[in-house]
Amino acid sequence: MELKIACIAGDGIGPEIVREARKVLDKIAECYDHEIKYTDILMGGASIDVHGVPLTKEAVAAAEAADAVLMGSIGGDASVSPWYKLPPNLRPEAGLLGIRKALNLFANLRPAVLYSELSGACPLKTEISGKGFDMLIMRELTGGLYFGERKTVEENGIRKAVDTLVYDENEIRRIAVKGFDIAKKRKKKVTSVDKANVLDSSRLWRSVVEEVAKGYPDVTLEHMLVDNCAMQLVKDPAQFDVILTENMFGDILSDEASMVTGSIGMLASASLNDTKFGLYEPSHGSAPDIAGKDIANPIATILSAAMMLRYSFDLDKEADAVETAVKEALKEGYRTADIMSEGCRKVSCTKMGDLLVEKICK
Ligand code: IPM
Ligand code: MG
Numbered sequence: 001m002e003l004k005i006a007c008i009a010g011d012g013i014g015p016e017i018v019r020e021a022r023k024v025l026d027k028i029a030e031c032y033d034h035e036i037k038y039t040d041i042l043m044g045g046a047s048i049d050v051h052g053v054p055l056t057k058e059a060v061a062a063a064e065a066a067d068a069v070l071m072g073s074i075g076g077d078a079s080v081s082p083w084y085k086l087p088p089n090l091r092p093e094a095g096l097l098g099i100r101k102a103l104n105l106f107a108n109l110r111p112a113v114l115y116s117e118l119s120g121a122c123p124l125k126t127e128i129s130g131k132g133f134d135m136l137i138m139r140e141l142t143g144g145l146y147f148g149e150r151k152t153v154e155e156n157g158i159r160k161a162v163d164t165l166v167y168d169e170n171e172i173r174r175i176a177v178k179g180f181d182i183a184k185k186r187k188k189k190v191t192s193v194d195k196a197n198v199l200d201s202s203r204l205w206r207s208v209v210e211e212v213a214k215g216y217p218d219v220t221l222e223h224m225l226v227d228n229c230a231m232q233l234v235k236d237p238a239q240f241d242v243i244l245t246e247n248m249f250g251d252i253l254s255d256e257a258s259m260v261t262g263s264i265g266m267l268a269s270a271s272l273n274d275t276k277f278g279l280y281e282p283s284h285g286s287a288p289d290i291a292g293k294d295i296a297n298p299i300a301t302i303l304s305a306a307m308m309l310r311y312s313f314d315l316d317k318e319a320d321a322v323e324t325a326v327k328e329a330l331k332e333g334y335r336t337a338d339i340m341s342e343g344c345r346k347v348s349c350t351k352m353g354d355l356l357v358e359k360i361c362k
């Protein structure tokens with residue numbers, strides 16, 4: 001089949017990791033007889049440097065014209081990069097928020113899995129990590145505090161800032177449906193995370209999630225307050241299957257969940273709308289401190305490309321092939337610097353990509 005993929009290499013380590021993911025996709029296309037048509041799109045700092053803005057209308061149109069978008073990472077070091085001297089709506093992150101909104105990518109899937117080969121990297125005690133864990137954070141991505149009205153004013157010489165957390169029931173319902181649909185295919189448990197003891201938006205969240213749950217009698221629903229969830233993630237991560245939550249809570253909890261795996265360089269993500277279209281990117285950031293050194297871990301981006309094959313193209317066999325190649329390389333002891341441990345073989349970003357390419361259809 002023909003796969004139209006738009007690529008956003010972005011900033012920092014973005015170009016290196018996207019290059020490796022493309023190598024892997026090209027090998028998949030060659031073995032399984034697909035044709036990939038890539039278009040390159042500028043976003044974030046790379047777009048600011050050329051166009052003065054982090055996302056152009058043309059970039060959004062090019063993404064829309066593709067079947068899926070593969071992204072590296074955007075942003076730089078805010079303490080030194082000139083991008084952060086610009087007003088907030090012109091900084092690299094505004095490009096990412098802009099494309100999420102423009103393409104209606106309301107469902108952000110962030111799996112956090114403890115790979116048995118990497119269990120040594122898990123910062124938790126072995127009696128906790130020994131149980132293993134495999135959870136998926138389903139984060140609402142186009143509403144809440146990120147997109148509510150905000151302003152900074154001065155009243156009687158006192159500076160005051162306001163951010164608004166808004167959700168309507170339809171926004172909650174559509175993400176809840178995605179959460180339950182995916183839980184049905186996994187361990188059949190949804191933990192809906194909110195702050196219903198304080199926030200109205202959370203009380204509405206809880207009641208809409210309960211309505212949706214009625215349509216999924218085989219899926220267990222539990223509610224958890226976000227502060228408790230932050231604690232449970234380090235106390236007993238094995239209890240979770242799908243964590244369903246709003247935008248800001250999901251942002252925070254997904255970083256925590258990825259840290260608990262000990263290997264954020266391994267974690268993929270998908271941002272989906274109501275169609276098969278999706279934007280796929282690693283859960284980690286642009287790591288400007290190691291950019292251009294060929295030491296970044298490309299696996300999260302490569303696993304994001306596998307999610308793309310699975311969710312946007314329904315190519316499960318091909319996605320399995322990529323995931324199996326990753327597991328084999330880990331089993332054989334190959335590690336990039338971020339996941340290196342004693343007795344393993346340290347490889348560069350490029351070398352890791354080469355090894356995975358070799359393992360596909362060998
Ligand atoms: C993420 C990031 C973004 C977010 C930033 C870069 C705007 O932290 O994808 O989790 O907060 O959503
Ligand atoms: Mg984040």
